[in-house]
Amino acid sequence: xxxxxxxxxxxxxxxxxxxxxxxxxxxxxxxxxxxxxxxxxxxxxxxxxxxxxxxxxxxxxxxxxxxxxxxxxxxxxxxxxxxxxxxxxxxxxxxxxxxxxxxxxxxxxxxxxxxxxxxxxxxxxxxxxxxxxxxxxxxxxxxxxxxxxxxxxxxxxxxxxxxxxxxxxxxxxxxxxxxxxxxxxxxxxxxxxxxxxxxxxxxxxxxxxxxxxxxxxxxxxxxxxxxxxxxxxxxxxxxxxxxxxxxxxxxxxxxxxxxxxxxxxxxxxxxxxxxxxxxxxxxxxxxxxxxxxxxxxxxxxxxxxxxxxxxxxxxxxxxxxxxxxxxxxxxxxxxxxxxxxxxxxxxxxxxxxxxxxxxxxxxxxxxxxxxxxxxxxxxxxxxxxxxxxxxxxxxxxxxxxxxxxxxxxxxxxxxxxxxxxxxxxxxxxxxxxxxxxxxxxxxxxxxxxxxxxxxxxxxxxxxxxxxxxxxxxxxxxxxxxxxxxxxxxxxxxxxxxxxxxxxxxxxxxxxxxxxxxxxxxxxxxxxxxxxxxxxxxxxxxxxxxxxxxxxxxxxxxxxxxxxxxxxxxxxxxxxxxxxxxxxxxxxxxxxxxxxxxxxxxxxxxxxxxxxxxxxxxxxxxxxxxxxxxxxxxxxxxxxxxxxxxxxxxxxxxxxxxxxxxxxxxxxxxxxxxxxxxxxxxxxxxxxxxxxxxxxxxxxxxxxxxxxxxxxxxxxxxxxxxxxxxxxxxxxxxxxxxxxxxxxxxxxxxxxxxxxxxxxxxxxxxxxxxxxxxxxxxxxxxxxxxxxxxxxx
Amino acid sequence: xxxxxxxxxxxxxxxxxxxxxxxxxxxxxxxxxxxxxxxxxxxxxxxxxxxxxxxxxxxxxxxxxxxxxxxxxxxxxxxxxxxxxxxxxxxxxxxxxxxxxxxxxxxxxxxxxxxxxxxxxxxxxxxxxxxxxxxxxxxxxxxxxxxxxxxxxxxxxx
Ligand code: FES
Ligand code: FES
Numbered sequence: 020x021x022x023x024x025x026x027x028x029x030x031x032x033x034x035x036x037x038x039x040x041x042x043x044x045x046x047x048x049x050x051x052x053x054x055x056x057x058x059x060x061x062x063x064x065x066x067x068x069x070x071x072x073x074x075x076x077x078x079x080x081x082x083x084x085x086x087x088x089x090x091x092x093x094x095x096x097x098x099x100x101x102x103x104x105x106x107x108x109x110x111x112x113x114x115x116x117x118x119x120x121x122x123x124x125x126x127x128x129x130x131x132x133x134x135x136x137x138x139x140x141x142x143x144x145x146x147x148x149x150x151x152x153x154x155x156x157x158x159x160x161x162x163x164x165x166x167x168x169x170x171x172x173x174x175x176x177x178x179x180x181x182x183x184x185x186x187x188x189x190x191x192x193x194x195x196x197x198x199x200x201x202x203x204x205x206x207x208x209x210x211x212x213x214x215x216x217x218x219x220x221x222x223x224x225x226x227x228x229x230x231x232x233x234x235x236x237x238x239x240x241x242x243x244x245x246x247x248x249x250x251x252x253x254x255x256x257x258x259x260x261x262x263x264x265x266x267x268x269x270x271x272x273x274x275x276x277x278x279x280x281x282x283x284x285x286x287x288x289x290x291x292x293x294x295x296x297x298x299x300x301x302x303x304x305x306x307x308x309x310x311x312x313x314x315x316x317x318x319x320x321x322x323x324x325x326x327x328x329x330x331x332x333x334x335x336x337x338x339x340x341x342x343x344x345x346x347x348x349x350x351x352x353x354x355x356x357x358x359x360x361x362x363x364x365x366x367x368x369x370x371x372x373x374x375x376x377x378x379x380x381x382x383x384x385x386x387x388x389x390x391x392x393x394x395x396x397x398x399x400x401x402x403x404x405x406x407x408x409x410x411x412x413x414x415x416x417x418x419x420x421x422x423x424x425x426x427x428x429x430x431x432x433x434x435x436x437x438x439x440x441x442x443x444x445x446x447x448x449x450x451x452x453x454x455x456x457x458x459x460x461x462x463x464x465x466x467x468x469x470x471x472x473x474x475x476x477x478x479x480x481x482x483x484x485x486x487x488x489x490x491x492x493x494x495x496x497x498x499x500x501x502x503x504x505x506x507x508x509x510x511x512x513x514x515x516x517x518x519x520x521x522x523x524x525x526x527x528x529x530x531x532x533x534x535x536x537x538x539x540x541x542x543x544x545x546x547x548x549x550x551x552x553x554x555x556x557x558x559x560x561x562x563x564x565x566x567x568x569x570x571x572x573x574x575x576x577x578x579x580x581x582x583x584x585x586x587x588x589x590x591x592x593x594x595x596x597x598x599x600x601x602x603x604x605x606x607x608x609x610x611x612x613x614x615x616x617x618x619x620x621x622x623x624x625x626x627x628x629x630x631x632x633x634x635x636x637x638x639x640x641x642x643x644x645x646x647x648x649x650x651x652x653x654x655x656x657x658x659x660x661x662x663x664x665x666x667x668x669x670x671x672x673x674x675x676x677x678x679x680x681x682x683x684x685x686x687x688x689x690x691x692x693x694x695x696x697x698x699x700x701x702x703x704x705x706x707x708x709x710x711x712x713x714x715x716x717x718x719x720x721x722x723x724x725x726x727x728x729x730x731x732x733x734x735x736x737x738x739x740x741x742x743x744x745x746x747x748x749x750x751x752x753x754x755x756x757x758x759x760x761x762x763x764x765x766x767x768x769x770x771x772x773x774x775x776x777x778x779x780x781x782x783x784x785x786x787x788x789x790x791x792x793x794x795x796x797x798x799x800x801x802x803x804x805x806x807x808x809x810x811x
Numbered sequence: 812x813x814x815x816x817x818x819x820x821x822x823x824x825x826x827x828x829x830x831x832x833x834x835x836x837x838x839x840x841x842x843x844x845x846x847x848x849x850x851x852x853x854x855x856x857x858x859x860x861x862x863x864x865x866x867x868x869x870x871x872x873x874x875x876x877x878x879x880x881x882x883x884x885x886x887x888x889x890x891x892x893x894x895x896x897x898x899x900x901x902x903x904x905x906x907x908x909x910x911x912x913x914x915x916x917x918x919x920x921x922x923x924x925x926x927x928x929x930x931x932x933x934x935x936x937x938x939x940x941x942x943x944x945x946x947x948x949x950x951x952x953x954x955x956x957x958x959x960x961x962x963x964x965x966x967x968x969x
Binding site for chain 1: 813814833835836840843844845846847848849850851852853854855856857859860862889890891893894900904907908909911913914915916917918919920923938942945946947948949950951952953954955956957958959
């Protein structure tokens with residue numbers, strides 16, 4: 020029996036090539052070839068009218084091949100970029116043009132596009148383009164946007180893109196009659212994904228085949244393909260999008276099409292030469308996407324035990340200058356805010372508002388960190404008010420294990436009811452308390468205090484809707500060599516998909532892991548797909564691959580049963596060989612089954628002779644039976660009714676320096692429930708990385724805009740992304756496995772979990788250490804120092 | 812205005828490569844685009860992330876902060892040169908695989924070169940020294956815990 024790989028720490032198949040420097044990232048695609056390189060002229064102003072663009076000085080720069088401005092864009096290219104996810108409440112959605120038309124709305128917006136023999140020359144040329152701007156007042160920050168003294172877009176009154184309300188029960192009435200009430204005002208600042216590899220795109224036009232090939236560092240190959248075809252007026256069939264190795268995504272690469280994803284293919288077609296563009300680090304800061312900034316106002320009514328009777332939340336979400344990704348982030352905040360709890364009544368209202376800053380699209384966690392922050396700060400405030408232990412207040416509000424499926428009476432980000440499928444929050448709480456030493460902490464605090472050291476403990480809980488639809492698909496092909504080729508359409512950015520998907524196929528088919536090869540994000544191999552976001556890859560593509568492998572297996576067994584003159588039920592497949600159970604002599608390799616699956620007229624090698632017309636087949640029947648297809652393949656799609664809800668709890672012990680206000684992590688613990696784990700090594704890696712991003716977001720990272728809308732820290736020098744010295748040395752992880760009833764593997768997503776509770780968690784721990792209310796995150800040592808001064 | 816080209820020879824991973832480059836061409840770009848050694852990655856181009864780290868006569872050097880023409884005298888080692896003579900993974904590479912020290916792999920070449928040099932200098936690092944060794948390289952995916960474990964493992968494997 021082939022050993023089951025599901026649930027084991029299988030080493031990654033990706034590693035070998037990546038460790039040898041043989042990965043193929045978008046910037047490597049035309050290496051050593053005679054390709055052209057592009058650079059972009061970006062607006063230096065956060066808000067301005069474009070009066071005139073003079074490209075004349077560029078045209079005689081040696082090596083410059085083309086310069087495009089808005090005036091060079093035709094037809095659909097001259098229309099605004101698509102608004103990817105419309106929503107009825109997004110009454111004033113706006114998107115930018117591939118190259119700015121008349122007006123720019125953030126510093127970094129693309130204004131002109133230069134193609135040259137190399138990037139150096141292209142940048143020289145960009146520096147020579149002369150643009151006359153009429154600067155307009157910049158709207159920076161949520162307060163300025165709400166004040167609406169100036170408008171980002173003239174035709175968007177009050178700078179409000181959308182106002183949305185959802186409720187379940189009558190929260191204001193419940194609060195009015197509640198024994199206790201509290202009000203909280205909270206702040207979260209901007210951060211960003213900042214993958215080590217920025218965005219990039221390369222394209223080649225094949226004039227012989229009239230076919231466009233595009234490589235993009237994207238999280239959605241099919242999305243880019245559809246957008247490129249629509250914008251360039253090509254048939255979908257004439258466009259291939261290939262996702263090479265991608266150097267991290269974390270959300271920013273799900274937005275599409277970026278201007279360059281259209282301009283590079285356009286230039287490749289017009290010029291008939293391969294063109295490549297890779298953004299530099301500064302461009303990633305000023306011209307990709309940010310997230311997180313919100314201002315929140317919370318009113319809550321509760322009983323003596325801390326039970327939530329009414330929860331009334333209003334928040335303002337800064338979506339930057341445009342809304343290409345719709346309202347996904349604030350919708351997620353507004354729904355996932357509820358976490359593992361069940362308030363008697365809930366109302367949430369948000370406004371998604373414009374500022375003259377970089378656009379906001381999902382960043383790992385995608386609105387959940389802010390929701391968890393609002394909810395968990397509220398829980399801590401209730402506990403403090405009632406003088407209760409923070410875990411007790413949480414426990415009385417938990418949805419209980421026997422209450423699933425649990426309906427919240429709200430609509431989730433996928434347009435479907437917010438219904439949790441499964442979970443066990445009381446068990447998680449027990450585990451996290453054990454893991455971090457919650458009950459022993461008071462004693463520990465005393466001991467530390469005796470040494471003049473100040474420590475605090477924090478806890479935060481979350482529930483994460485993962486595996487959102489609409490669907491993913493997979494194709495499994497068993498070749499005559501016995502090797503198995505698998506394709507799924509969503510893309511990979513380092514999550515180890517090739518490994519975990521191969522584990523699933525090897526298990527289902529009974530073939531050797533080494534014989535399975537998985538391709539992701541190549542529209543030539545799987546043209547129907549959605550993309551990688553919302554911790555959906557394992558759930559969606561994993562399930563689809565499992566189903567497709569099942570189909571291939573069923574077919575293999577049908578053919579093998581005939582060849583072995585046995586009953587399908589008596590067959591098993593081990594290490595790629597089908598045999599009759601208990602009769603090991605009667606066997607046939609999957610490769611041979613693949614040969615037989617495809618009735619041949621022409622042999623091409625020794626093995627294939629056995630499938631030719633004088634060798635096999637009943638002369639009285641059609642060679643391909645009705646309802647069958649030639650070839651040993653399986654294809655299937657997975658489209659769940661709704662999302663599956665993973666959950667978890669993090670706890671941390673921090674030390675704050677009484678003099679310098681430096682914040683040190685002493686212990687970090689995670690309890691995580693993503694259902695069954697396909698590969699625990701990879702899941703834990705995802706948690707490690709998420710926690711590091713969470714630590715960055717809670718303690719170090721912020722986007723510092725000045726009042727003119729200039730980003731002051733647009734480099735790795737000034738944007739403080741954690742090095743090894745900033746992250747916890749170890750993370751104690753414990754898993755709970757509450758399977759999802761929604762998919763065949765019982766799995767839930769795991770990609771984002773590590774980052775979700777961080778802001779809430781550190782606020783809780785620092786507040787506990789300092790005895791000062793923490794209402795704004797991130798918090799740096801100097802912020803804490805200032806807070807102490809204010810509370811003296 | 813035509814850029815003056817300099818005919819230079821870069822010695823990389825034991826092989827000589829003749830190239831003609833403008834004076835301003837960064838070593839990182841020359842390696843990646845002119846020599847086709849795309850294993851060296853560029854994550855910031857301002858010397859902070861360490862993804863572009865190569866060894867110059869054994870010393871870790873940020874290839875994005877150096878012109879190709881300045882590297883002519885040196886013996887350059889890139890990630891492509893870290894495997895064993897028989898083609899199997901080198902000790903640092905193997906340790907990264909064993910410890911799941913990489914996810915997207917974009918930062919990885921810079922870590923591998925940095926650690927290779929680090930272990931040359933300090934073959935038996937303590938945990939703290941291992942952290943120190945990778946303290947100047949950024950990774951956005953792994954959270955570093957497994958990278959530190961890989962440093963210690965590599966020291967064992969060497
Ligand atoms: S690319 Fe050289 S240090 Fe970042
Ligand atoms: S593995 Fe992706 S940046 Fe380090």
